Amino acid sequence: MTDVLPFDQSPDIDRFIRWRRLLHSHPETAFEEVRTAAFVAERLRDFGLDPVTGIGHTGVMARIEGRGEGPVIAIRADMDALPLDECQSRPHRSRVESRMHACGHDGHTAILLGAAEQLAARRDFRGEVVLVFQPAEEGHAGARAMLEDPHWAEFGIQRIYGLHNWPDLPLGKFAVLADACMASSDTFEFVLKGSGGHAAFPHRSPDVPGVTAQLAVALGSLARRIAAPTDPLVITVTQIHTGTASNIIPAEARVGGTVRCLNESLRDRVEAELDALGGAFAAMHGLAGEYRYTRQYPVTVNDPEAASELRRAALAVPGLQEAESIEPSMGAEDFSFFLQALPGAYLWLGTRDPAHLSPLHSCQYDFNDAALPLGVALWVELVRQLLGRAPATMRMTS
Numbered sequence: 206m207t208d209v210l211p212f213d214q215s216p217d218i219d220r221f222i223r224w225r226r227l228l229h230s231h232p233e234t235a236f237e238e239v240r241t242a243a244f245v246a247e248r249l250r251d252f253g254l255d256p257v258t259g260i261g262h263t264g265v266m267a268r269i270e271g272r273g274e275g276p277v278i279a280i281r282a283d284m285d286a287l288p289l290d291e292c293q294s295r296p297h298r299s300r301v302e303s304r305m306h307a308c309g310h311d312g313h314t315a316i317l318l319g320a321a322e323q324l325a326a327r328r329d330f331r332g333e334v335v336l337v338f339q340p341a342e343e344g345h346a347g348a349r350a351m352l353e354d355p356h357w358a359e360f361g362i363q364r365i366y367g368l369h370n371w372p373d374l375p376l377g378k379f380a381v382l383a384d385a386c387m388a389s390s391d392t393f394e395f396v397l398k399g400s401g402g403h404a405a406f407p408h409r410s411p412d413v414p415g416v417t418a419q420l421a422v423a424l425g426s427l428a429r430r431i432a433a434p435t436d437p438l439v440i441t442v443t444q445i446h447t448g449t450a451s452n453i454i455p456a457e458a459r460v461g462g463t464v465r466c467l468n469e470s471l472r473d474r475v476e477a478e479l480d481a482l483g484g485a486f487a488a489m490h491g492l493a494g495e496y497r498y499t500r501q502y503p504v505t506v507n508d509p510e511a512a513s514e515l516r517r518a519a520l521a522v523p524g525l526q527e528a529e530s531i532e533p534s535m536g537a538e539d540f541s542f543f544l545q546a547l548p549g550a551y552l553w554l555g556t557r558d559p560a561h562l563s564p565l566h567s568c569q570y571d572f573n574d575a576a577l578p579l580g581v582a583l584w585v586e587l588v589r590q591l592l593g594r595a596p597a598t599m600r601m602t603s
């Protein structure tokens with residue numbers, strides 16, 4: 206029975222935990238993942254692979270060639286940490302000031318290393334598995350940087366898969382949505398400009414703070430007017446800046462915030478509607494105005510077929526069960542850039558248990574090591590199902 210990739214039922218979990226905790230204690234943020242990338246590359250060489258470093262600045266990629274022709278699939282792990290001080294004293298706590306693995310990317314990296322070790326040792330599959338260790342997921346579009354790197358295309362990737370640990374789901378549960386699963390994330394800023402003047406003579410200067418306040422209130426109710434109630438849209442004002450003293454009418458004010466939604470055509474509409482609203486307010490009150498809308502991360506949209514492949518693999522992993530019902534998240538994820546370029550899918554891996562209740566991005570958060578073997582088993586099983594010697598039969602028997 207060599208046509209099925211044997212899954213190692215007793216992987217060295219202690220080693221995965223050591224890797225994960227070592228990464229946790231040495232966090233690095235966007236495009237500074239130099240030590241992390243070196244650690245990853247070193248492990249990949251230990252497994253007999255030939256990693257390419259510096260892809261998208263600090264990303265690492267490596268091929269695991271199977272035996273014989275077949276599809277080329279990629280599995281991605283993000284490697285970056287957050288600019289945050291860890292506020293728990295645990296043995297593997299961050300040793301770097303203002304740096305912390307508070308989103309569990311240390312766990313994602315350890316999982317992909319664990320899967321790489323098993324896959325590289327066996328190679329009992331057709332085609333190729335490309336390992337993608339990505340930098341700068343947290344707000345700096347490391348995925349886009351990798352896609353724009355000339356080396357990316359050389360790997361010939363046909364599909365891509367990723368996961369994120371998910372403290373909203375209990376340990377042992379997973380979820381894969383068949384369509385949009387995470388929101389786009391954009392920012393907006395309006396600058397309203399008047400002439401400024403003495404506060405004792407408001408009839409001589411445009412009321413920049415008053416108009417700004419009205420604009421902020423109007424923005425608060427705009428989402429309801431643009432999107433159907435069934436089509437989630439978040440427009441949140443997060444910043445209002447103006448004024449320096451109680452006796453000066455300021456000449457300028459800024460209003461900024463974030464926009465999140467789950468479909469790209471709605472995203473286009475919001476951008477245009479915000480522009481029109483800001484312009485109308487400025488014109489109505491005799492102010493000059495500037496408007497900036499900055500597109501950050503697109504909507505994360507799973508390919509239905511890839512999502513069903515990933516789901517089927519997860520269902521075959523001992524200890525993993527599908528979550529009953531789950532809604533898309535209004536959080537954003539730069540795996541979305543990969544999914545714009547390639548079909549693929551993204552899975553949430555539950556991590557919550559009594560000792561792991563902190564949300565992502567909390568200074569108390571720590572990746573749940575019990576999820577490591579589940580993640581490793583998921584990737585190994587996905588490769589077995591997609592690139593095993595009889596994939597056509599397997600696809601027929603779902």
Ligand SMILES: [Zn+2]
Binds near residue numbers: 565566
């Ligand atoms: Zn995060």
Ligand SMILES: [Zn+2]
Binds near residue numbers: 309310342
């Ligand atoms: Zn994350």
